[in-house]
Amino acid sequence: MRAARTxxxxxxxxxxxxxxxxxxxxxxxxxxxxxxxxxxxxxxxPRQIATDLWVIEGAVDDFSRSNGCNIINTGFIATAxxxxxxxxxxxxxxxxxxxxxxxxxxxxxxxxxxxxxxxPDYFLGNQAWQDVPVQALAGTMAGQRAEGKAYEDNLFRLxxxxxxxxxxxxxxxxxxxxxxxxxxxxxxxxxxxGHTADDLVLIDHERSVLFAGGLVFADRVPTTPHANLxxxxxxxxxxxxxxRKLGIRTLVPSxxxxxxxxxxxxxxxxxxxWLQATLRDSAEQGLDLGEVIRLPVPDRFAQWxxxxxxxxxxxxxxxxxxxxxxxxxxxxxxx
Amino acid sequence: xxxxxxxxxxPAPGSLSRRRGLxxxxxxxxxxxxPGLWSLPAIAQAEADHSGGDPLxxxxxxxxxxxxxxxxxxxxNPAVEVKGxxxxxxxxxxxxxxxxxxxxxxxxxxxxxxxxADRNPxxxxxxxxxxxxxxxxxxxxRLEQASPVRALVRTVDGQWHVGHSWINAAGGGCTxxxxxxxxxSWSRTLNQVQARLFPNLLEGRGARLRxxxxxxxxxGLVAGxxxxxxxxxxxxxxxQQPWLRIELHEPVSENPLLTFEFEQRPPGPLMLLGRDNxxxxxxxxxx
Numbered sequence: 001m002r003a004a005r006t007x008x009x010x011x012x013x014x015x016x017x018x019x020x021x022x023x024x025x026x027x028x029x030x031x032x033x034x035x036x037x038x039x040x041x042x043x044x045x046p047r048q049i050a051t052d053l054w055v056i057e058g059a060v061d062d063f064s065r066s067n068g069c070n071i072i073n074t075g076f077i078a079t080a081x082x083x084x085x086x087x088x089x090x091x092x093x094x095x096x097x098x099x100x101x102x103x104x105x106x107x108x109x110x111x112x113x114x115x116x117x118x119x120p121d122y123f124l125g126n127q128a129w130q131d132v133p134v135q136a137l138a139g140t141m142a143g144q145r146a147e148g149k150a151y152e153d154n155l156f157r158l159x160x161x162x163x164x165x166x167x168x169x170x171x172x173x174x175x176x177x178x179x180x181x182x183x184x185x186x187x188x189x190x191x192x193x194g195h196t197a198d199d200l201v202l203i204d205h206e207r208s209v210l211f212a213g214g215l216v217f218a219d220r221v222p223t224t225p226h227a228n229l230x231x232x233x234x235x236x237x238x239x240x241x242x243x244r245k246l247g248i249r250t251l252v253p254s255x256x257x258x259x260x261x262x263x264x265x266x267x268x269x270x271x272x273x274w275l276q277a278t279l280r281d282s283a284e285q286g287l288d289l290g291e292v293i294r295l296p297v298p299d300r301f302a303q304w305x306x307x308x309x310x311x312x313x314x315x316x317x318x319x320x321x322x323x324x325x326x327x328x329x330x331x332x333x334x335x
Numbered sequence: 336x337x338x339x340x341x342x343x344x345x346p347a348p349g350s351l352s353r354r355r356g357l358x359x360x361x362x363x364x365x366x367x368x369x370p371g372l373w374s375l376p377a378i379a380q381a382e383a384d385h386s387g388g389d390p391l392x393x394x395x396x397x398x399x400x401x402x403x404x405x406x407x408x409x410x411x412n413p414a415v416e417v418k419g420x421x422x423x424x425x426x427x428x429x430x431x432x433x434x435x436x437x438x439x440x441x442x443x444x445x446x447x448x449x450x451x452a453d454r455n456p457x458x459x460x461x462x463x464x465x466x467x468x469x470x471x472x473x474x475x476x477r478l479e480q481a482s483p484v485r486a487l488v489r490t491v492d493g494q495w496h497v498g499h500s501w502i503n504a505a506g507g508g509c510t511x512x513x514x515x516x517x518x519x520s521w522s523r524t525l526n527q528v529q530a531r532l533f534p535n536l537l538e539g540r541g542a543r544l545r546x547x548x549x550x551x552x553x554x555g556l557v558a559g560x561x562x563x564x565x566x567x568x569x570x571x572x573x574x575q576q577p578w579l580r581i582e583l584h585e586p587v588s589e590n591p592l593l594t595f596e597f598e599q600r601p602p603g604p605l606m607l608l609g610r611d612n613x614x615x616x617x618x619x620x621x622x
Contacts, residue, residue: 157505286533286543288473288594290430293420309422316424323592327529327547 034059035068040162042070042094044101047258049250050207052078052185054105055258056098058121060220062306063090068162069155070094071220072121073252075211076102077204079183082111086202086211086252088125088134090155092166095125112182114189115171116200116213116254118143118226120151126169136171137191139198143226144170175200192239194232195222201239208249212239218256218264221301221310222271224317229276236269256305271301275311279319283326289319391483391499395453403449403459403487404495414438415498417486426508428475428588433463433486435470435496443490445470454482456509456556457585467601468570468579469541473594476586477508477554509554513589516551516560524549528607528619535596542600544570546621547592550611554585565591568609568617572601 035042046054055075059067069090077084083106088095102110115123115136123144126134136144148168156163177191177200186205193199195214202211214223215235243251243262251261282292293312301307387397390411400409414437423429435445448470450460460476470488478484485499515521530546548565555562564585570578578601583591609617 154505286531286535286545286594288430288432288545288592289428289475290418290420290432290473293430294418312420312422313424316428320428320592323545324529324547327531327545 035066035070035162037066037068037162040068040093042068042089042097044094044097046076046101046105049252049258050204050209052183053204053207053209054078054102055252056101057258058089058255060256060305062309063155063158065159065162068094069121069159071255073254073256073258074098075252076106076110077182077185077187078102078106078108079185080108081183083108084182084187085110085113085129085132087116087122088113088129090121090124090159091163092125092127093162093164095128098125099128113171114175114200114202115140115144116202116211117196117198118147119196119214119223120148120155120168122214122254123171124148124151124155124166124168126171127165127167130169133173134169134171135173135175137177137198137200138174140196140200141171141174143196143198144168179205190242192235194228194230194235195224196226197228199235203242203246203248205246208247209252210239210243210246210248210250211252212254212261212264214254215239215268216251216253216261216264217268217271218253218258218260219267220256220305221307221314222268223255223310224275224314227314227317229272229318233269233272233276236265236272240265274298274301275314275318279315279322283319283322286326289315289323292319389483391501393453393483395458396483399451399453399458399485403451407489407493407495409487409495409497412438412488412496412498414441415486415488415496417484417498417500419484419500419502421503423478423481423502423504423508426478426504426506427511427513429478429502429504429508430473430475431460431484432473433471433498435486435488435498438488438490438496439470443492443494443496446489446491448472449487449489450474450476450485451487452476452478452482452484452586455479455586457554459584460484460586461584462582464580466577466579467597469596469598471596472581475588475592477588478502478504478506478586479509480504480506509586510556512553512557512560513551515549515589516553516557521549521551526550526611526615526617528617528621530607530619530621532600532622540598542597544595544597544621545592546607547590548609548617549590552583552585552587552589552591556585563611563613565609565611565617568593568607570595570601570621571606571608573604574602578605 033043044056046056048054055073057073058071061067061071063069074087089098110132113129113132113134118140152168177189179188188203190201199213199215201213252258253261253264293315385394386392389396416434418432445465448463451458456479463472481503483499484502488496527549533543535541535543550565553560553563562585565583567582569580605621607619607621
């Protein structure tokens with residue numbers, strides 16, 4: 001099962017249409033240039049979003065050679081006692097260039113690296129951080145071990161030279177959720193689920209900044225290779241309550257512009273609810289998967305990045321369970 | 336892997352590829368300038384086209400044609416629709432819709448629909464004999480690499496009508512064990528049938544039958560796992576009249592989920608009969 005599942009998920013996770021998706025938010029913040037494929041230079045430019053706190057934003061797009069598979073938002077918290085890095089990008093090269101960019105920005109040594117979930121762009125850069133403890137939830141570490149090789153193969157196929165020399169290095173320390181002190185910052189780690197079985201959320205209570213991991217997408221179609229929609233929607237409700245309770249000022253989504261992060265909660269919820277209803281209704285009407293992938297997507301989602309490729313992928317991941325339920329009655333619960 | 340700009344688009348009947356069009360254009364030009372050199376373009380074209388006139392320029396087409404159509408007359412016909420995904424996101428479950436109702440509108444009667452994938456290690460996916468069903472179906476199949484996928488439709492007058500489309504894929508679908516083979520669960524569910532009749536919403540009349548037969552559908556291309564697949568299914572009404580028949584081959588996805596349509600809801604109860612290549616039988620009432 002493992003091998004087949006893995007192959008299947010990999011196919012589903014990262015295959016992309018070669019067509020460039022239309023998007024309002026295409027590209028990067030104004031001051032940041034996109035990747036330079038001729039020099040294999042991601043041109044990573046950290047952007048400060050709070051005191052001691054930076055993000056490095058990926059392209060708001062699907063994986064492609066032109067962006068070097070860099071579509072992830074990573075970040076770091078630099079304190080007088082050292083630096084904490086959140087996510088390490090899609091390749092060895094990204095990890096190395098991320099490390100250089102952080103060194104240029106802060107004089108402090110990096111003491112800790114955290115991977116927020118098991119997907120490839122959260123951890124394939126770990127190779128550049130092998131002298132630093134790399135932390136993740138235990139379930140994430142198991143997933144990284146099981147799927148890492150297939151992720152390498154798939155991103156090589158999609159992004160070619162950018163991936164040269166990339167070998168997956170799973171996180172080395174299982175992390176326990178809870179509150180901790182990091183250089184005078186109260187850092188809270190929270191375990192939620194739904195995007196994957198183990199979604200880590202990092203909150204800097206000092207700066208009112210929340211790294212939402214894969215649970216929140218902004219202006220970009222959410223990905224679903226390991227998704228459980230019901231759990232994901234519950235997690236979004238929890239995140240919304242937290243944002244209100246803690247007065248979160250900046251929410252860093254996994255994909256999409258950070259300035260749109262807080263809107264991303266409502267966007268992600270809206271998409272997941274529409275997807276869930278569409279899949280359920282289609283199965284009850286007796287539609288085949290091949291018909292569902294051709295259904296029109298409402299205007300409010302049509303301009304998001306990775307549309308329609310990501311919708312088509314999600315139908316492949318999720319629809320078969322809804323079909324089985326429609327054929328068998330309510331005994332089986334679709335995810 | 337062959338790349339095309341728009342894999343979902345079927346060429347118009349008789350349309351030429353750019354390359355062949357160019358060669359013919361040059362040939363015509365030469366013919367005008369030097370009437371004595373008539374043989375030149377013919378030679379150039381014969382050398383260039385190894386695909387037997389296939390609009391998708393597939394080198395496998397001439398052999399496929401010989402194997403499945405033989406010497407009977409054949410033409411490419413856009414009335415036969417073959418719809419796959421633009422990209423096979425999951426190479427083990429590629430959704431395919433074949434619709435030959437366009438031929439009915441041309442006053443033709445359908446004998447059978449043969450579905451093939453040019454570049455699969457096993458090319459033959461299925462053969463569908465619609466009988467009293469509409470000449471359309473949806474199924475999922477395994478794709479080993481990007482390939483033309485075709486519906487070869489034989490009408491009862493002995494003429495073949497071919498529709499096709501390109502499906503891009505990362506591939507590998509035929510040579511990886513399915514989930515139920517990998518976890519061993521196939522033996523607990525073998526040949527169980529789930530089926531449901533739906534009112535046909537799209538046209539407001541008729542009925543749609545969706546059915547799933549649990550079967551590992553092993554292709555025989557995974558080391559140590561011999562080919563083990565459903566071979567045929569037939570749907571009969573209470574008067575033993577056949578409503579449709581389908582032969583399934585190795586590339587059909589694990590736990591085949593098939594969709595058929597009828598002009599009228601068949602009088603129930605219906606029986607689904609069938610067998611796999613190990614002789615296991617299927618006999619299941621469908622309500």
